Amino acid sequence: MQVTFLGTSSGVPTRGRNVSAVALRLPQRSELWLFDCGEGTQHQFLRSDLRVSQLRRIFVTHMHGDHVFGLPGLLASLGLAGTCTGIDLYGPDPLRDYLEGVLRTSSTRISYPLRTHRVRSAAESGALLLDDDDLTVRCTPLTHRVPAYAYRVDQKPRAGRFDVERAKALGIPPGPIYAELKAGRDISLEDGRIINGSSLCGPDRPGASVVYCTDTVFCEAAVELARGADLLIHESTFSHAEAELAYQRQHSTSTMAAQTALEAGVKQLVLTHLSPRYMPGNPMTPDDLVAEAQSIFPNTLVAKDFLSIDITPSEPATA
Structure with missing residues (x-):
């Protein structure tokens, strides 16, 4: 699996960062999954090496505009291209009504199957949201001003190497x-x-796992969902010095993200959803945020738009 960041800013885009969107590429299946779809995401696809024609599933964390305003345009463009075989869309309860309203009032016709799935029940019960051939998806409620959910994708164990x-x-x-x-x-x-x-055949090889966690203040539910993951993508809207503001707005600081990674025992942490106040040239920069996180969880880096990361699970020990 490969993760590509298409948007890493919070709230509003900046010259160097678009708003939230992360693509998960599944090369063995020639398939893409998208997590959140902020305004301008389809333009970010055009600037990347990803093929939007391979998009099959979209997972939305919550209904704030910087996470959903790009959806109507992207879905409409997929219809105009005439090559989309169908999209499965997962998210909060209001997502279906939002899309139906926008598409109806703009007289936009979707010419392919568009299936929406509400995730609240699976998130609250701990049930699997999706079991798709060699992948599973789980989700959990986060702590934010509106209902919000984190997602975890696990690749099932692969057959051992053939001798x-x-x-x-x-x-x-x-x-x-x-x-x-x-x-x-x-x-x-x-x-x-x-x-x-x-x-x-040798012993089964573990699959890769990735967790996408935004928007939230620090919460134990995120720790449990991320436990043992290969990659945790976590919001870092504020610096540690602005923890009070983070609590007021129900967002995370760099150190909250790092504490989540540490308690969950993940292998790597990537910070995203950075406030525009930390643009280069300001008193605090993304480098300062990552340094704060690294003081708690050393294997941390900060995302930037179009950064790609290959997720490689550890191989089992050989005798």
């Missing part, structure tokens, strides 16, 4: 039969032997 040399040593000829063995299935050879594919 080709051992298969050859057993006299198994290369060919389509290897695919069956790699899948762990039993196969019968012409000489009557039955070979169990699992015996020729």
Whole structure:
């Protein structure tokens, strides 16, 4: 899996940062998932190497404009392109009414299947939101001024590495039969032997995991959702010195994000959703925010628009 940041500013765009949007690329499936869709997101797609034609699912954290104002334009453009096979849209309860109202009053016709899914029930119960072939998605309520949700994507464990040399040593000829063995299935050879594919594969390899958490003040629900994740993407709207303002507006500071990462035991933290007050040249800059976070959780970096990160899970130890 690969994450690409299409917008990393909070509230309003700046010259260097658009508002919230993060794309998750699934290269094995030639598929894209999008998390939040602030104003101008479709323009950010055009400036990136991503193919919007591969977009299949969109997950919305909450209904504030800097997270949803880009949706109507993006969905309309997908319809005009005529290549979209369908979009599944996940988010808070008002999302469907919002979109239907905008599309109806603008006389915009969506020519492809658009399926909306309310996430509140899954978030409150802890049930899986999605189980999609080799991926699962969970979500949890956050602490914000309006209903907001964090999302976690987990790749299911992958089959262990197939020992080709051992298969050859057993006299198994290369060919389509290897695919069956790699899948762990039993196969019968012409000489009557039955070979169990699992015996020729190493231990299952863990899948990658990513958590997207914005907007919220520090909350235990985010810690639980992020536990053990490979990558935590967390808002960092304010610096530590403005913690009181963060509590008032129900947003996180750099140190709150780092504390979440530390308590959850994640492998890497990326800060996003930065206030425009921290633009380069101001008294506090993004470098200062990341330094504050690193004092608590060293493996932290700050996102910028079009930054891409490959999510690579740890391989199991070998004997």
